[in-house]
Amino acid sequence: METQINEQVFETFPKLESERLFFRAYKKSDAQTLLNLRSHAAVSKYMDTSIPKHIEDTKKRIEGYHNAFDENKGITWAIIEKSSNIPIGDFGIWQIDKKNARGEIGYILHPDFWGKGYMTETINTLIRFGFNDLNLHSYTANVNTENENSKALLLKLGFKLEAYFRENFYYDGQFLDSEIYCLLKSDIE
Numbered sequence: 001m002e003t004q005i006n007e008q009v010f011e012t013f014p015k016l017e018s019e020r021l022f023f024r025a026y027k028k029s030d031a032q033t034l035l036n037l038r039s040h041a042a043v044s045k046y047m048d049t050s051i052p053k054h055i056e057d058t059k060k061r062i063e064g065y066h067n068a069f070d071e072n073k074g075i076t077w078a079i080i081e082k083s084s085n086i087p088i089g090d091f092g093i094w095q096i097d098k099k100n101a102r103g104e105i106g107y108i109l110h111p112d113f114w115g116k117g118y119m120t121e122t123i124n125t126l127i128r129f130g131f132n133d134l135n136l137h138s139y140t141a142n143v144n145t146e147n148e149n150s151k152a153l154l155l156k157l158g159f160k161l162e163a164y165f166r167e168n169f170y171y172d173g174q175f176l177d178s179e180i181y182c183l184l185k186s187d188i189e
């Protein structure tokens with residue numbers, strides 16, 4: 001398959017670090033933490049995806065993250081706060097389009113840790129890793145139009161709004177609008 005990305009990145013899980021945070025792979029033992037995170041009402045409000053109810057659901061999700069990495073399709077990192085050494089959220093690149101060197105990003109943070117600039121620090125680290133190590137050319141992000149925190153984060157990081165799709169996403173009995181944001185490598189050079 002034609003690829004523009006650097007697949008050597010998938011040989012060993014790329015642990016990353018920023019000033020206040022560590023980023024590592026999820027472990028099976030993080031399943032309860034992930035359940036608490038993804039089932040929190042403020043976190044799931046605009047995620048538009050099924051909310052996990054049991055630890056088995058998040059064990060499967062973690063297995064899915066590991067499989068995606070093993071198949072060179074995506075990378076998900078748990079975010080660890082250095083000062084407390086606890087997992088506080090996660091982020092990743094998924095649906096990596098190798099031919100076009102494009103990846104979609106996703107991120108969640110436990111609300112106890114919002115408003116500290118942690119996700120800005122995290123996604124800045126991810127952006128540099130993706131452009132410099134994975135050799136991506138662009139990132140995309142798909143956001144519920146009412147998710148003001150997420151939109152503010154993307155704009156602050158230099159993403160541009162490229163599309164507004166009306167009622168393109170069916171979830172929980174409704175057709176929802178979506179905004180598509182994009183960041184090119186040249187936007188931050």
Ligand SMILES: CC(C)(COP(=O)(O)OP(=O)(O)OC[C@H]1O[C@@H](n2cnc3c(N)ncnc32)[C@H](O)[C@@H]1OP(=O)(O)O)[C@@H](O)C(=O)NCCC(=O)NCCS
Nearest residue numbers: 043046107108109114115116117118119120143149150153
């Ligand atoms: C989207 C989400 C990660 C944003 O979290 P966040 O904490 O607001 O993100 P940031 O890291 O950018 O923090 C920004 C805030 O920290 C403040 N801040 C404090 N210290 C800071 C610092 N050192 N550097 C930068 N910002 C700092 C900023 O002023 C800003 O506050 P404000 O929103 O009141 O203006 C969070 O709302 C979330 O997890 N939502 C639920 C999941 C979700 O919707 N994910 C996205 C799906 S598309």
